[in-house]
Amino acid sequence: KASKMKIGEMVMAPTYTLQDSMSALELMSPKMDPGMQFQGYVGVAERHARGEIVIPPTSEEQIVDMMDHMLKLEMSWYSGHSLTNT
Numbered sequence: 808k809a810s811k812m813k814i815g816e817m818v819m820a821p822t823y824t825l826q827d828s829m830s831a832l833e834l835m836s837p838k839m840d841p842g843m844q845f846q847g848y849v850g851v852a853e854r855h856a857r858g859e860i861v862i863p864p865t866s867e868e869q870i871v872d873m874m875d876h877m878l879k880l881e882m883s884w885y886s887g888h889s890l891t892n893t
Contacts, residue, residue, distance in 0.1 A: 812818075854860045864870045 851860065851862075855862050861869065864873065
């Protein structure tokens, strides 16, 4: 029963691990994404308005660059790095 729980306790499945909790974040949310906790963050919409990024990509080179970067981050995650570091 919830009424018997003490402050700081949580309900979880037997298979729940610390890794599960480390992966539970919401990207691009200032509350949940550690990468957004520094001052000077510029969002996608503002960078697009400044002309720093092109949406959608206009060349094959831009597409390949984005795919390469995403693959690098994914492989880093598979190697055991947490999502906040990738």
